[in-house]
Amino acid sequence: MDKKEEILKTALKLFVEFGFHATPTSKIAKEAGIANGTLFHYYKTKDELILALYAHTKSRLTEYMYANASKDESLELVFKSIYTNTIEWAQENKAEFYFIQQFSTSPFYGLISPEEITKQAKPHLDFLQAGIKAAVLKPLPVDMLYTLINSHIAGINQYLSSEEFSTPKQKKIINESFQLLWDMIT
Amino acid sequence: MDKKEEILKTALKLFVEFGFHATPTSKIAKEAGIANGTLFHYYKTKDELILALYAHTKSRLTEYMYANASKDESLELVFKSIYTNTIEWAQENKAEFYFIQQFSTSPFYGLISPEEITKQAKPHLDFLQAGIKAAVLKPLPVDMLYTLINSHIAGINQYLSSEEFSTPKQKKIINESFQLLWDMIT
DNA sequence: ATATTTGTAGACTGATTAGTCAATCATTGT
DNA sequence: ACAATGATTGACTAATCAGTCTACAAATAT
Structure with missing residues (x-):
């Protein structure tokens, strides 16, 4: 199970449904079934996650x-x-x-x-x-x-x-x- | 001076520049030169302000x-x-x-x-x-x-x-x- | 004049947020 | 076997946020 992919997948889903303003990193981590810290292990900031998600998609x-x-x-x-x-x-x-x-x-x-x-x-x-x-x-x-x-x-x-x-x-x-x-x- | 208009004008500028996620109501009020409470007097919630701004524009x-x-x-x-x-x-x-x-x-x-x-x-x-x-x-x-x-x-x-x-x-x-x-x- | 509503202010609050940190756990190379 | 490195955790924090509250001022109505 690739957690990095899992984070992107979940983030995509939540950003599309609720927007950037209303999807906290905590919600992404929770929904992805990982700990809060793990998300920040892979993406230093929320912005970095968003940019990575864009590049990937x-x-x-x-x-x-x-x-x-x-x-x-x-x-x-x-x-x-x-x-x-x-x-x-x-x-x-x-x-x-x-x-x-x-x-x-x-x-x-x-x-x-x-x-x-x-x-x-x-x-x-x-x-x-x-x-x-x-x-x-x-x-x-x-x-x-x-x-x-x-x-x-x-x-x-x-x-x-x-x-x-x-x-x-x-x-x-x-x-x-x-x-x-x-x-x-x- | 129409404060309601002033709020919309300022909100527009900030939303465009920083996005919904990164423009707090406090910033809008400050930049519009009004008190925090005044903004909420005219618009009950941030969402209402955003919707009103869209309808107006x-x-x-x-x-x-x-x-x-x-x-x-x-x-x-x-x-x-x-x-x-x-x-x-x-x-x-x-x-x-x-x-x-x-x-x-x-x-x-x-x-x-x-x-x-x-x-x-x-x-x-x-x-x-x-x-x-x-x-x-x-x-x-x-x-x-x-x-x-x-x-x-x-x-x-x-x-x-x-x-x-x-x-x-x-x-x-x-x-x-x-x-x-x-x-x-x- | 007095009462009532409406506008304005800004300190305040409870909740939430992004991001940290110290501590384990897993994996790999030697 | 045993370092060493990286992965994972979740409690924690400092800051920030949307929205409330009380007080007062201005305008409007009676």
Whole structure:
């Protein structure tokens, strides 16, 4: 049993349910079935725990995003694969995805260095830049393109989470919304 | 001097800067130049203050959104006016807009009743529904359309906030991004 | 004028918080 | 076997927090 993982898992659940302001470290420790001191053995401060949780969750998402993306395919297919993967991950890991958004829209996000943020975005921006260069994507500023795509995904995810859709219906929405996005940026 | 307003103004500033978890009511009172008890005279609990701040800020945005929207214009022009107004307000009231997002992506949002949320969205959804009926907008589910538009606006606002653009450049971005959105939904 | 309500203050409290600490327990390497 | 290092505990603390209380001031009503 990996206590470090257990702490992250529990913290995620509680932060999403009650927010940062209303989940004391004591509650996390209790719910995780460990002693108070153990939590602070692994994470020096509450802030450090929150930052670690973000990094961990974000990297899990990033990993999944690029899964099965064979580079032989056309740019559209690769892009669609990333798009679909992202939304599928978000739907299968709703708390995780919600946490990423919660964190990003909180002052905690400011604790991450600009370099780290740039580094995170780099591969995505490069990918988009290549698409522009190949004259597949519209020659918009890459940052703008990137933000627009992210927002679109966040929106569709929110829509999918707002109701209970059957799996085929969900797939249909993902396909259709991808087409809307693709038409917008190409 | 309206102390109630002063409290809201100060709370907004501190919540945006430090987050809910790290801005005690004592700090708000101190910074607002009033006594601790006075804050609780106007707002029974911290939660009530937070909810009031959200309602107040949200209604200020909504009011501004529909400003100068003469109903004689074409649907496209009315829609563009709403789009432009929203982004302009967001740019001129960055802290306020950020707070709305921060609140919406936090467990506090769950404290607002579904009826209230539906009521808030109603006019927007009706507007979009009319656009679909008039065969101007694509026959997509209104909820999806609504979420897509909101996300698009949030994205463009984020992009505009990420750098320092000159006013004309900013206007150009707003116009171009509107066209992208409009082409996507019509 | 007097009574009643409303606004304002700030000291105070009981509960809670993040984080510490000294003491065991488990694991590993030698 | 036996150090030595790391993991785990939970009682503890100092600080902080949301919210209360009493007192008084200002405004408003009668």
